[in-house]
Amino acid sequence: MKNRSKSVLNKRALYLAHEEFQIIFLRFQMKVLIIGAGPAGISCAHELVKFGIEVEIFEQSGQVGGMCRSFELWDQKVDLGPHRFFSKEKNVNLFFHDILKDDFTSVNRLTRIYYRNRFFAYPLKLGNVFKNLGIFTIFRILWDYLMVRIRPIKNPDTFEKWIINRFGKKLFEIFFKSYSEKLWGISCSEIDSDWASQRIKSLSLIGAIVNAFKAKRSQKHTTLVDQFNYPKGGTGVLYERCAEKLIEDGCKINFSSAIHQVLVNESGKVWGIKLADGREVIGDIVVSTMPLTHLIKGLKGLSVPETVTKATNKLRFRNTILVYLEVDDIDLFQDNWIYVHSDEVKHGRITNFRNWCPSLTNNKETSILCLEFWAFESDEIWSYNDEKLQELAAREIKALHLFEGSTQIINSHVVKVPKCYPVYQKGYQENLDVIINYLAKVESLIPIGRYGAFKYNNQDHSILMGILAARNISGAGNSNLWKINTDTEYQEDGNIRDVLIQ
Numbered sequence: 001m002k003n004r005s006k007s008v009l010n011k012r013a014l015y016l017a018h019e020e021f022q023i024i025f026l027r028f029q030m031k032v033l034i035i036g037a038g039p040a041g042i043s044c045a046h047e048l049v050k051f052g053i054e055v056e057i058f059e060q061s062g063q064v065g066g067m068c069r070s071f072e073l074w075d076q077k078v079d080l081g082p083h084r085f086f087s088k089e090k091n092v093n094l095f096f097h098d099i100l101k102d103d104f105t106s107v108n109r110l111t112r113i114y115y116r117n118r119f120f121a122y123p124l125k126l127g128n129v130f131k132n133l134g135i136f137t138i139f140r141i142l143w144d145y146l147m148v149r150i151r152p153i154k155n156p157d158t159f160e161k162w163i164i165n166r167f168g169k170k171l172f173e174i175f176f177k178s179y180s181e182k183l184w185g186i187s188c189s190e191i192d193s194d195w196a197s198q199r200i201k202s203l204s205l206i207g208a209i210v211n212a213f214k215a216k217r218s219q220k221h222t223t224l225v226d227q228f229n230y231p232k233g234g235t236g237v238l239y240e241r242c243a244e245k246l247i248e249d250g251c252k253i254n255f256s257s258a259i260h261q262v263l264v265n266e267s268g269k270v271w272g273i274k275l276a277d278g279r280e281v282i283g284d285i286v287v288s289t290m291p292l293t294h295l296i297k298g299l300k301g302l303s304v305p306e307t308v309t310k311a312t313n314k315l316r317f318r319n320t321i322l323v324y325l326e327v328d329d330i331d332l333f334q335d336n337w338i339y340v341h342s343d344e345v346k347h348g349r350i351t352n353f354r355n356w357c358p359s360l361t362n363n364k365e366t367s368i369l370c371l372e373f374w375a376f377e378s379d380e381i382w383s384y385n386d387e388k389l390q391e392l393a394a395r396e397i398k399a400l401h402l403f404e405g406s407t408q409i410i411n412s413h414v415v416k417v418p419k420c421y422p423v424y425q426k427g428y429q430e431n432l433d434v435i436i437n438y439l440a441k442v443e444s445l446i447p448i449g450r451y452g453a454f455k456y457n458n459q460d461h462s463i464l465m466g467i468l469a470a471r472n473i474s475g476a477g478n479s480n481l482w483k484i485n486t487d488t489e490y491q492e493d494g495n496i497r498d499v500l501i502q
Contacts, residue, residue: 030054032473033273033281035259036289038066039459040449042239042246043095043466044287049249051474056281057246058257058273063236064243066289067420067450068459070234074326074411077360078368081322082337082351083235084109084228087460091467096229099242105357106227110334114400115174115341122339137170144168158426159191166196179341182348183374184423185318195424198456198485232359235459262286262445264301269443274300285473289449289462291317291419296435302442311434314427315454317419319382321373323347323393326366326411330354332403345396346381347371366410371397374421386414422454436482446473448481461485 030053034041037059045055063069068083084107085096096104113120118132130138145168156162159180163172172188180188180195231237243253258276265271272282288295296304296312337351351370353360371393375382384392390412397409422428432454439445448465450457457465465484471477 030285030473031056031283032285032287033058033283034287034289035262035273036060036066036449036452037064037239037243037253038289038449038451038462039068039239040452040457040462040466040469041066041287041289042242043463044448044470045246045251045466046095046099046242047467047470048473049246049251051470051476053470053474055246055251056283057251057253058259058275058281059253059255060258062255063240064253065236065239067417068235068239070236070240073324073368073413074364074366076353076362076364076366076368077234078324078353078370079235079351080415080417081320081349081370081372082356083459084230085460086228087464089460089464092460092463095463095467096238099238099245100231103237104229104231105359107230107336107356108227109336110355111337111339112335113175113339113341117401119338120175133174137174140170141168141174144170157193158189159193159196159424160188162193162196163188175341178343179339179348182346183318183421184425185374185376185379186423186425190426192424192426192428194429195456230357232357234357234360259290259298261298261300262288262295264299264442264445266301267443268302268441270445285444285446287446287448287469287473289447289452291451292435292447292454293317295447295452296438299442305438308434308438311431314431315435316376316423316425317451318421318423319375319377320417320420321375321381321384321389322415322417323371323373323389324411324413324415325369325371325390325393325397325409327369327403327407328366328410329403329407330365330367332367332369332407338402340400342400345399346392347373347396350397350400350402369397377418382416389414419451422450422456424456428454446481453482453484455482455485457485 032048032053032055034045034055034057037057041057041059042064045057048055063071067080070077070079085092087093111122113122115132120132121128133141148165148168153161153165156165160172160177163176167176177188180191184191247253259273260276260278261274262270263272263274263280270283270286272280273286274280293312293315296308332352332354334355335352336355337349340348340350349372351372352367353370354367373381373389381389381392393412394409435454439447446469447453448469449455449462453465455461461484465481468477468479468484469481472479472481
């Protein structure tokens with residue numbers, strides 16, 4: 001009996017060894033094509049190369065980083081808006097430190113909310129709130145909160161209902177309505193409750209009050225990350241360094257290489273891609289970070305069902321307009337960025353890059369601000385030329401009285417970024433599910449990232465998606481990538497999540 005058991009164990013060991021050999025052999029025979037060199041695509045390639053898998057990347061633009069890229073402007077460095085690293089997810093942090101080593105700094109975070117010519121500390125401080133809102137408004141907030149606790153909204157399926165159910169109507173009107181409608185371009189009653197549930201999760205009014213008291217007693221914030229990591233030279237340095245390492249390891253990165261189609265055979269298996277210039281590249285697996293809507297429309301070799309086409313046409317992305325202003329002052333305001341909850345201006349957020357990392361400024365005695373506007377292609381502002389946008393930004397920054405009258409704007413620059421934010425319009429998930437179920441039948445095609453998965457990811461989420469996608473491909477993992485930033489609870493330490501835009 002003992003000999004028989006030993007024989008069974010030996011056979012099992014041989015089987016496992018053979019299986020492991022097959023996996024390793026397949027890795028060396030496999031070629032993965034990655035569409036896009038943003039956080040998801042770059043991190044996926046980095047992980048795949050570690051497994052010994054051949055990788056080739058195709059990037060539409062001329063540099064890596066996607067929405068998180070950095071660039072030089074007026075002899076300084078800036079990002080495409082504010083991007084920070086704050087994950088407590090082990091895999092993301094390992095990627096960050098593996099690439100940058102010690103070449104980063106810890107930035108003290110200061111963000112405020114601008115509302116009706118007043119600034120509110122974020123996270124909230126009770127004294128600041130009472131001073132800015134007054135006792136009558138505070139009473140209205142508490143009264144509305146009490147009423148909704150007595151009679152909660154049944155089935156809060158929209159952003160507006162979800163927020164009111166959690167905080168009351170008055171607080172919704174002050175701190176959520178204006179900003180959210182600027183960002184998404186639709187009424188809060190049309191935004192799906194998923195947006196709130198993914199971003200806010202454990203935040204409550206009572207929790208905010210309790211934590212505000214704790215912060216007052218301890219003289220420090222306990223609810224949000226007080227510091228965040230930031231690469232010296234800009235967020236994009238992480239992806240630039242990673243790209244350099246990938247090239248050294250034999251990975252080919254093709255710039256200015258727009259993808260026209262993803263090629264699929266009759267049995268529903270992906271076999272390569274077709275570039276905009278007509279070239280075809282063969283691969284065993286395609287990882288796509290291109291907008292999900294473009295991916296579906298670019299599948300060649302498959303007859304896409306009408307139901308999938310209709311679902312795809314109902315999904316929308318929101319564009320961003322960034323207007324950079326160089327100002328002849330180095331002491332404007334201390335915030336890293338400011339959320340603008342004000343109906344009298346069109347922009348929604350202001351970043352002050354001087355307050356991020358000293359290496360960005362190159363010892364210049366000026367500050368670079370970035371104002372963010374959001375638009376659909378059909379919105380009038382999206383068609384504005386650079387001069388008109390620069391005039392608008394200059395007018396609006398002065399309207400907020402963020403610097404003295406003697407301070408001058410000496411330069412301005414516009415960057416338009418299409419399809420930045422997947423719009424969580426009510427019912428979007430039903431349409432997305434139709435697409436997810438369809439793509440599950442397409443073999444060897446893996447959509448990831450903010451664009452690719454139609455998911456409102458921070459760069460931390462997208463990095464994690466890339467890493468886990470690579471592990472799935474290598475056989476070392478079996479993660480449901482569609483669940484990242486839905487079920488994963490890893491964003492920030494503390495009790496309150498950062499509910500506003502990242």
